[in-house]
Amino acid sequence: MTYSQIAAPAAMPVTLAEAKAHLRVTSDTEDDTITSLIAAATQYLERDTGQSLLDQQWRAYFDAVPRDGVLELMRSPVRGIVAVTIYDSAGNPTELDGSEYYVNLVSRPARVRLVDGVTAPMRANGIEIDFDTGYGEAGTDVPDMLKRAVLVLVAHWFEFRGVFDAADQPVSVPALYARLTRHFRFLSV
Incomplete structure (x- = not known):
């Protein structure tokens, strides 16, 4: 299956x-760098965990x-x-x-089951499901552990931004990030 984002969130978490x-930065000289690190950390967390922090729309292809x-x-x-x-x-x-499909939004992962009799031919991307995802419209809706994970990444990358070339970033992820996000990951068997 493949996913594509149809509508991005309106803000950052x-x-x-x-x-x-969090960084204890008081001047405005680093604002652009910090803003880009927030965006990068958010994108990293969402791809790494499968979480959508703020409201957005996705399409899944089967x-x-x-x-x-x-x-x-x-x-x-x-x-x-x-x-x-x-x-x-x-x-x-x-x-x-x-009425031609059932939805279970409580399970993780969420599930869509087609009713008996609804079929689809085997075809590349022959089934599309558009769905809304996210914890809410504002950062205050996002679980604190996920917000903290974003801040941990921002701080870590801010601290080590000059040590490695920009092309090598992100160079590492702190262990605290993994501990904060582990309960939000999809488990595989």
Whole structure:
């Protein structure tokens, strides 16, 4: 399966003021650097854990329906399904009615199960699921441990920014980051 972001969040989970307070930076000379580190740390955390910190919209692409009919959405937390579209062998789309699939947003990962009788041909990206994800619109909606993980990355990268070339960044991730994010990761068996 493949994912693409359809709509990005309107803000960052950590403000410049919060990051500067965490770093104990009082001047404005580093604002651009800190702002870019917040964006990079947020992007790193979201890709690393599958979490969407602030509200955004994603599209998941599947080639076929699994035997059990369950399509898992490996982003979290999923707040709602926007559309489920199936393409026939000629590439013509059909958007499914809400009665043609069941949704379990409580499970992790969230699951979409097509009702019996709804089929999709084996086709590259033949099934698309558009869904809303995120903890809310503002950084105050994001769990504190995830915000802290962003701040830990920002501080670590800020501290070591001159030691390695820009092309080599991020050069390392502190152990505290892994401890803060471990409960938010998808478990694999």
